[in-house]
Amino acid sequence: MPKVSSVVVPYAAYLRVYEPLAAFPAPERDHWARYARRTDLPSYQDELRRSLADLLPTPPVPVPVHESADAFVLEADGVVCVCPWRTRLRSWQALEKLAEDFPEPVLDALLPPVLRRQAAQDYGRWLERNPDARPWIRTATWQVPINWFVLVSDAEREYDKGGGDPGSAAPVLRYRTPMVQARRRVARGLRALREAVDEGPLIDGLVDVGRWLEEFHPRSVVELDYGGLVHALPAGALEDDHSAADVAEGIEALRRGDGAAAGAAYGRLVERWRAVRDRRSAN
Numbered sequence: 001m002p003k004v005s006s007v008v009v010p011y012a013a014y015l016r017v018y019e020p021l022a023a024f025p026a027p028e029r030d031h032w033a034r035y036a037r038r039t040d041l042p043s044y045q046d047e048l049r050r051s052l053a054d055l056l057p058t059p060p061v062p063v064p065v066h067e068s069a070d071a072f073v074l075e076a077d078g079v080v081c082v083c084p085w086r087t088r089l090r091s092w093q094a095l096e097k098l099a100e101d102f103p104e105p106v107l108d109a110l111l112p113p114v115l116r117r118q119a120a121q122d123y124g125r126w127l128e129r130n131p132d133a134r135p136w137i138r139t140a141t142w143q144v145p146i147n148w149f150v151l152v153s154d155a156e157r158e159y160d161k162g163g164g165d166p167g168s169a170a171p172v173l174r175y176r177t178p179m180v181q182a183r184r185r186v187a188r189g190l191r192a193l194r195e196a197v198d199e200g201p202l203i204d205g206l207v208d209v210g211r212w213l214e215e216f217h218p219r220s221v222v223e224l225d226y227g228g229l230v231h232a233l234p235a236g237a238l239e240d241d242h243s244a245a246d247v248a249e250g251i252e253a254l255r256r257g258d259g260a261a262a263g264a265a266y267g268r269l270v271e272r273w274r275a276v277r278d279r280r281s282a283n
Helices: 026-036 044-053 087-101 104-110 113-129 179-196 201-213 227-231 243-256 259-282
Strands: 012-020 071-076 079-084 137-141 157-160 172-178 221-225
Touching: 012 071, 012 227, 026 071, 026 079, 044 227, 071 172, 071 221, 087 104, 087 113, 087 137, 172 179, 179 201, 179 221, 179 243, 243 259
Parallel strands: none
Antiparallel strands: 012 079, 012 137, 012 221, 071 079, 157 172, 172 221
16 A cells, blocks of 8 residues: 555645735744745645545544644745645534534544544644634535636646656646736635625535635635646546636626626536536445
C-alpha cells in the first residue's frame, strides 16, 4: 500500500482568499513575511495528505491538536499575499457539515459519537475566545458550487494540462480575480437572480459567499481552484471546461429577460458536470 505522502488525493475543489501581509496584525504579519520567503512551500495536496494522515490512527483524530502554521502564498502586482490553512478551524466546520451529509449510523461508523461530542465541546470553547474567526479556504467535494463561478470571469481562467506521462505534473485549472471584482460580480449576480427567480439555493449560496468575502481585505485575491477534481473529469474535458463563461452567460440572459438563453447555458453546465456526479455515485 502506498504511503499517504505519495498519494494524489482527489476529489475536492477550493475557494481561497489570499490577503496582503498588511491585513494581519504585527506578530502574525512577521510570521507570514518570513514564511513567504521559504523555497519549500507546500501544495494543496500536501495540506490534504496531512489532514488525511490524522484519520489513519485508531481512533482517528478528527481535529488537529494544534492549529497549522502553514499557508499558500502568491504575489499579486508586487504585493505578497497569503492564504492561511487554518486546518483546525476548517476541521471543526467540516465535522458540523458531516451531520448534513451522512445518516447517523454511517456517521457513527466514520467517527465515534464520543469523538464528535468532544470536538463539538472544544469548538464551542474555542469560539467563545475567537468569535470573529473565519477560514480563508472553502472546500467542496465532487463539485464546484455554481455560486463560486459567479465570482470569476472566463478571461481569468488559467489552464495547464500538465505532462503526458504518469510521472509528470497533474493538470491545473483555476481562476484568480481581485477581491473588488469578485464582490462586484456577487452584487450584480444577486440583482439579476432576485429579479428573475424566487429565493432558492443558488441565491442563498451566493449571499453566503458574498458575506464571507466581505470579511477580507479589499486588496485580497480570490482563487477558485479545481484542485483534485482534475482527476475526476474525463480526459479532454478540462481543456473545454468554460463553466464560468456559462454561468456568466446565464446571468446575463436573466438580466435581459431571456429565459431560453439562460436555460441553455444552465443545460451546458449540468451536462458538463454529469460525468463527475456519476463517478461520485459509483463511489
